Amino acid sequence: MPKAKIGEIQIYYEEYGQGLPLIMILGLGQNIATWGFQISELSKHFRLIVFDNRDSGESSRCAKENYTTETMARDTLGLMDHLRIERAHLLGISMGGMIAQQAILNAPERIISLILASTTSWGHG
DSSP: OOEEEETTEEEEEEEEOOSSEEEEEOOTTOOGGGGTHHHHHHTTTSEEEEEOOTTSTTSOOOTTSOOOHHHHHHHHHHHHHHTTOSSEEEEEETHHHHHHHHHHHHOGGGEEEEEEESOOOTTOO
């Protein structure tokens, strides 16, 4: 099980396919299994990276610690660093869309595009 050490936590991730990187960010309480058939289809066209957010799936539990979508955006960018990905497309669903929006605010030069599904801006503009 591949894991990336991001700060004090371990983020579980999986990689599929080749091409431009597409990182898929899950919503609250979801795990990689949520993506189901999207993995097999999208990996035909992209270097696809899927991961479990902190406190979900196979990633570290940190329930005693307060964190925000800002923290989780840093996790996403940290995973990009771990995988030596300079720039990527981000796809976020639900809370994952909020995380993706925060990531592009934090590091616009690293994000090629955003694909947002069933999400909100959470008041960020």
